[in-house]
Amino acid sequence: MNRLEDLSELKLEPIKFKMMVDLGWSSDFLNKIELEYRKFWKLVQSGQSNLVPTKYVDEFWHYHILDTRKYHSDCEQFLGKFLHHFPYLGLRGEEDYINFMKKGQNSRNLGLLAGCDDDVCESNYCEGDDDSDARMRPGKNELFEYEKNKFLPGWEDTDIDRRISGFHEPSIKIDSTTH
Numbered sequence: 001m002n003r004l005e006d007l008s009e010l011k012l013e014p015i016k017f018k019m020m021v022d023l024g025w026s027s028d029f030l031n032k033i034e035l036e037y038r039k040f041w042k043l044v045q046s047g048q049s050n051l052v053p054t055k056y057v058d059e060f061w062h063y064h065i066l067d068t069r070k071y072h073s074d075c076e077q078f079l080g081k082f083l084h085h086f087p088y089l090g091l092r093g094e095e096d097y098i099n100f101m102k103k104g105q106n107s108r109n110l111g112l113l114a115g116c117d118d119d120v121c122e123s124n125y126c127e128g129d130d131d132s133d134a135r136m137r138p139g140k141n142e143l144f145e146y147e148k149n150k151f152l153p154g155w156e157d158t159d160i161d162r163r164i165s166g167f168h169e170p171s172i173k174i175d176s177t178t179h
Contacts, residue, residue: 004045005077007038014070015063023059033060039112045079052089052104054113061085 016030025033037060040053053061065071065085075082090100107113 004080007042007045007078010038010041010074010078012037012064014067015060018066019060019063022063030060033057036112037061037064041078041083043107043110043112044083048110050103051107051110051112052100053107057112 012034016027016034019025019030020027033056036054036057040051040057040061043051062085064074072082089103090097
């Protein structure tokens with residue numbers, strides 16, 4: 001097997017940006033979730049299995065999976081294998097639910113939530129469940145500042161390089177007088 005890349009090299013900015021736009025999660029909150037997601041991948045990279053991510057890490061994972069080419073490439077580069085997602089764990093009866101809870105406890109014992117605080121984890125794992133930070137919608141200025149210095153890999157110097165055009169400013173102008 002080839003040497004696996006250091007997870008600090010895993011580029012997650014496109015996923016965080018998409019989540020900021022789609023879900024309205026603040027960049028501070030997404031930075032916390034990214035750290036937990038990286039812990040999850042580090043455990044997988046080290047050969048751990050029987051892991052259950054928190055609901056926020058799971059949502060982050062869903063968004064990573066949606067960028068199929070990037071996700072496939074990241075899995076190969078950083079894990080050496082494709083990391084499949086099985087969304088039915090705990091939903092197929094009592095025994096499956098007990099298995100889900102055991103895997104959740106295993107994840108906790110391995111430190112997946114060691115640095116969690118009330119606004120990062122769910123009530124199944126921590127006292128309190130205040131995700132108000134996740135619901136705080138970033139304003140247009142915050143989004144513009146965020147993307148001004150960021151760009152999605154491969155978009156450099158193209159008409160969709162948002163460093164040039166700015167947030168939600170179309171590069172193609174539509175004449176509203178014609179149909």
